[in-house]
Structure formats: C-alpha cells, structure tokens
Amino acid sequence: MLINVLTALFTFTHLINPWEVILILLATAYIVYLLTPSSAPNTDYAIDIPSDTSIYMYLLSAWLGRLPLIQALLPFYIILNSVLFYIDYRVANASYTIASWVTMHIIFAIPILWWTVAVWRCSNNKATRPWASAARFITITVYYEYLLRFIIRYYYPKIWFNCQQLMIEFGDCF
Numbered sequence: 738m739l740i741n742v743l744t745a746l747f748t749f750t751h752l753i754n755p756w757e758v759i760l761i762l763l764a765t766a767y768i769v770y771l772l773t774p775s776s777a778p779n780t781d782y783a784i785d786i787p788s789d790t791s792i793y794m795y796l797l798s799a800w801l802g803r804l805p806l807i808q809a810l811l812p813f814y815i816i817l818n819s820v821l822f823y824i825d826y827r828v829a830n831a832s833y834t835i836a837s838w839v840t841m842h843i844i845f846a847i848p849i850l851w852w853t854v855a856v857w858r859c860s861n862n863k864a865t866r867p868w869a870s871a872a873r874f875i876t877i878t879v880y881y882e883y884l885l886r887f888i889i890r891y892y893y894p895k896i897w898f899n900c901q902q903l904m905i906e907f908g909d910c911f
Contacts, residue, residue: 738818738878741825742885749896752888765877770870773860800851802858809859810872813852817879820845831899838898839890842883849879 746752790798799809824841827833833841853876860869889896 738821738875739882739885741822742882742889745889745896746885746893750893752893761881762878765881766870766874769874769877770866773866773870773873775866796851799855799859802855802861804855804859805862806856806859806864806868806872809852809855810875813848813855814875817845817849817852821882825897828897835890835894835898842886846883849883852876853879 743755743758747755795804798804820841824833824838828838856872856876860872864872
C-alpha cells in the first residue's frame with residue numbers, strides 16, 4: 738500500500754517529499770496509539786464463531802466486532818492491495834481509462850468503510866495495544882492512499898494515464 742502512489746508523486750511532482758510523508762505517518766501512528774484503549778477484552782461481543790459458518794456470518798461477525806483482530810484485518814487487506822496493484826497494472830498497460838480506474842475505487846469505497854468499522858470493533862477483542870494500534874493505523878493509511886490517488890487523478894493524471902487515447906474524455910487530462 739502507498740507504494741505506487743508515493744513513488745509516482747516523489748518522482749514526477751513536488752507535491753510532497755519523503756520526509757513530510759514520514760512525519761505525517763509517524764504523527765498518525767502516534768495519535769492512533771494514544772487513542773487506542775489498553776487491552777480490555779470486549780466480553781459483550783466476543784464469542785467463538787463456528788468454523789462452518791457462511792460468508793454472511795463472517796461479514797456480520799466482523800462488523801459486530803466478534804472476530805479476532807487478525808481475521809477481520811488480514812483477508813480484506815490482502816484483497817484490497819491485490820485489487821489496487823491490479824488496477825495500477827491495467828493502467829500501466831493502457832487498458833484502463835481514467836473513468837474505469839475511478840470506478841474501481843468507488844466500488845471499493847463501501848467495503849473499505851465496512852472494513853474500517855470491523856477492524857476498529859475487533860481491535861478490542863483480546864488484542865494487545867500495539868497490535869490494535871497497528872491494525873487501526875493500517876486502516877487509516879488506506880484513506881491516505883485514496884486521498885493521494887484522487888489527487889493524482891484530478892491534478893496529475895498524466896503521471897499514470899495515457900492522455901493520447903481516444904477513449905479518454907476531453908477534460909480528463911487537464
């Protein structure tokens with residue numbers, strides 16, 4: 738996460754430099770750590786989920802904060818990063834337009850909101866404070882990623898997109 742976006746911004750723009758990014762991420766991590774409560778198991782919701790449950794029960798249990806933190810964090814994190822790398826790969830090969838790229842980000846916006854709520858609720862379930870803080874920090878970096886991607890889309894589209902394509906709408910690359 739943040740690999741393609743930051744590399745493009747550092748290489749082709751003067752929007753932000755690496756030291757500013759490090760400072761922002763360290764400040765965010767520190768604030769998240771301060772706001773994360775100490776390890777207090779959430780006994781109201783923490784129950785064992787049978788292993789033969791459906792995907793619906795998994796999603797519901799994660800949303801309600803009934804899963805261990807790793808089960809709420811890791812699967813969607815892997816899927817999200819795979820999709821982001823895939824759509825960046827498609828853009829690099831000039832098979833995605835700007836509209837297709839933005840559409841994929843909008844499609845993943847609601848699942849990211851679900852994932853954020855699930856991780857924050859599940860971080861109270863027997864997770865130590867450093868692990869809960871790290872999980873919450875990862876969810877916040879996804880929002881930084883999205884912010885930087887939309888900055889690239891609106892202000893620096895020529896970094897990633899082939900603006901000579903005929904499928905690009907007239908005003909997309911200005």
